[in-house]
Amino acid sequence: MLPIFRPAVALAAFVSLTLSAAAADCAFRAGSAVTPAAIGDYRPVLKSCEAADGRRAMSIREMTIGGESVTLLADPEALTTRLERLACWTCRDAGDEELVSTRMGRAIAASAEAPGITHRGFLQNAGLTRGATSGAFLTGDLCPSKRPLDRAFFARLAASGPHTPVALAVSGLWLTHHENDFHWLIAQRDAGALDIVWVDHTYTHPYRRKLADASNFLLTKGVNPENEILRTEKLIIANGETPSLFFRFPGLVSSDPLMEAVRQFHLVTLGADAWLAIGQKPGPGSIVLVHPNGNEPFGLKVFSADVARGAIPKPLEPLTAAPE
Incomplete structure (x- = not known):
């Protein structure tokens, strides 16, 4: 029997394919030759946008890359x-x-x-x-x-199943000195092992061991929060990735003015209720914090032990599912 040709169905399929192709053509990813310096006129905005195919989004950053005008779009519901x-x-x-x-x-x-916890001169773990x-x-x-x-930590993490979600808070100075590690993480994501959300963790991540928290981290004298935030976003973009809507303060140390600054950039401040290396215990809904940068191996051991004994609530969720 010859197949029945249904014009309406065929037209709908054609339109769907056309719109999908148009959306793909609109997507932008920085090429390997792009450097942060090549990203011009990078600025925060807040604009309501609509595409020709009916898609809607909020623009929170605009820039030029290689002569093209590019926007960082946020889905206001999916985050x-x-x-x-x-x-x-x-x-x-x-x-x-x-x-x-x-x-x-x-x-x-x-x-x-x-x-968070209010101390004299600073906030701890706000957000x-x-x-x-x-x-x-x-x-x-x-x-x-x-x-x-x-890398062994991420290999163990990936062994729990495909597309294991993890949010990685990237500091600019870590990325500039660990490009091979950064692109190794991207390769794991592209291979289907991990599902990564890139969180802004400032560019320099200022810290002086002997300074009190009230004058340390982003509260260090002379630190420019706008530069710390936006410079990191540009670096992530220059390396072919997309900054998320999330931001984490170095040391989880902030202040009311710093919290307001992050809000004005339309970012979600991220804290944690289970920093494993300092003895905090995870529970349902916990935002778990570890440091896989080599500086805090104890926290990674605790995570592995907690996973083995079922102390990490399942399933691991993507960070975009955390806010109500």
């Missing part, structure tokens, strides 16, 4: 981000009030209002510390380090 060619979108300036009813707006506001689901959220900080990435 995902992507880089696309600005020419594919029609955008208009938006105000924060347009975010209020979205999951993105609620997540930013909730994390900015989470006080999002627990997720809205019963599983756990694994985060790993890549602070500046002279030691190599603990």
